[in-house]
Amino acid sequence: MTGKTLYDKLWEDHLVREADDGTALIYIDRQLLHEVTSAQAFAGLRDAQRKPRRLVTNLAVADHNVPTTDRSAGIDDPVSRLQVETLDRNCAEFGITEFDMADPRQGIVHVVGPEQGATLPGMTIVCGDSHTATHGALGALAFGIGTSEVEHVLATQCLVARKMKNMRVTLDGTLSEGMASKDMILAVIGQIGTSGGTGFAIEFAGSAVREASMEARMTLCNMAIEAGARAGIVAVDEKTIEYVKGRPFSPAGELFDTAAQAWRLLVSDADAVFDVEHRIDVSTLRPQVTWGTSPEMVANVDDVIPNPKDAPDEGKREGWSRALEYMDLRPGTKISSIAIDKVFIGACTNGRIEDLRAAASVAKGRHVAGNVKQALVVPGSGLVKKQAEEEGLDKVFIEAGFEWREPGCSMCLAMNADRLEPGERCAATSNRNFEGRQGYGGRTHLVSPAMAAAAAVAGHFVDPNQL
């Protein structure tokens, strides 16, 4: 008998029942809730006169709609305000723990979960948000669901599911100076494509993953969904256990030691067989910049915009042409010559302390270029913000001409007031470069925090090491 993958183990640990046709009921240990995808689920519960099965497994926080400027006056936009207030009311009515907008722990749900110890190794974690994959960095099985499933989990603590297939992406080698896990994951997506992981749980393995910090692993798993995989996972090691220790929702004392023993088993067996394997040597990797409207449209900073004529097939040719038209870019243009209008540093991809440190180290002693109209730094949570301020990063950014904001999803998807105007071009540390994602008609280039800061001070893309 061959060994099991980490995903196999997580799946089996949560299997409540399985029918002969493979339809399974799996148990969910943690549900994270936010304002955009929960209102209709709570309404459904109310209509059917149902109650959440286990209140303690739920944690809510408003993040998508919240303003990142002064919040003392509340939310200006009445539609956004209603949505956030609806979450507050639903949590109060049903008895669910919520970090509301005034709570110092408020932030992006995928930053808050791990930070609070609400994300633990070995858990199944869901949220009505595709970037739930982030939590897999702690050796959890975490994936995004729709609102009907949010309601289903509230009511039953289970989901109807079928087992996914196993993919392993092995990242070996040592990243060169100034490179980050964002560059690794963009390169992975460039290689396997935006649907390469559809139907799979991706385990990220290899020496570069073992060397990566917990924050860097979260960035990797965050964008598994951009490769089509609902779940990204990293095996548990001592770094994981050290990270979880002492956090508010984490077990303490003897119970922690018992848990840690179980968590240490959350690795793929040496003889486990994956359905698909990919390998990338990251030691030769260069800083990555997306140039199109799908995360797979990515190139090295030293490259030029590709020509659709060179696309591997007709579908891609058509896609590249359309993307270049939307992005107002021409084949052969050097990536490093593309000038930008705005910069966004933050999001569940890159809104953690390590990301802000990387960006600040580039910004320090420099200034945002004259052609850059706005450079936003939006911490992923109130606690990240506090930590950054204790380290003086806020001053570094402000002195360099960046705006230092309150935590939230912000310009990753522009549901609040932070957005691109039509035609504006942005260097963003977020995860999606879709048409209009950061604002109607806006143009997004996905990059690492160091690259975003470098682009802010240079006014165009540039290898952060060559500033």
Add this chain to the structure above:
Amino acid sequence: MEKFARYSGVVIPINRNNIDTDAIIPKQFLKSVERSGFGDNLFDAWRYLDQGEPGEDCSNRPVNKDFVLNQKPYRTGTFLLARENFACGSSREHAVWALRDFGIRTVIAASFADIFYNNCFKNGVLPIALPLADVDWLFARDAEKGPFTMDIDLEAQTLTSEDGNVYRFEIDQFKKMCLLEGLDDISLTLQHESDITAYENRRAKEAPWLYPDFGA
């Protein structure tokens, strides 16, 4: 949920790969706390020439006449045809709600993103993955001979084009039954309540740190 009945309708072709859920229903419309009312904003940025806002009356907005949803007879179509990786990106179920509100009950594509695929079944919308060659043929059929209708028979798992071409498709039998019967998933799951309770009691002993509410 309404039962999924056999029906016929016009096929709306959108010949693109990787159509994302941000395109299907842009973010500003996600501020709604309702489950319906999204149909006028389906593909909003492609369908209109201006930037849409939630709650706005769309009947006076300038439309993009080149976009298929603004053309007869597609504007009353009930099948959507796309290429690979349809509805990738955000998990927003609003994407399905917008398609359903517009009147689309069946989406045919070469492949789907996983979360959207699941969301469809919760709302009486049927996603059908066909081989790329068949999808190519359907696009060519529309491009060369103009709009055409399809007939869907979920019971028999067949799609039939008005030219008489029959496409058999695969579907998970549990999901098929739920659609045909219009069943509410939650009630079905609660039929297994004793299994859930047994699991919890066993697991609370194995992993007590996950069950602070179960006492010692």
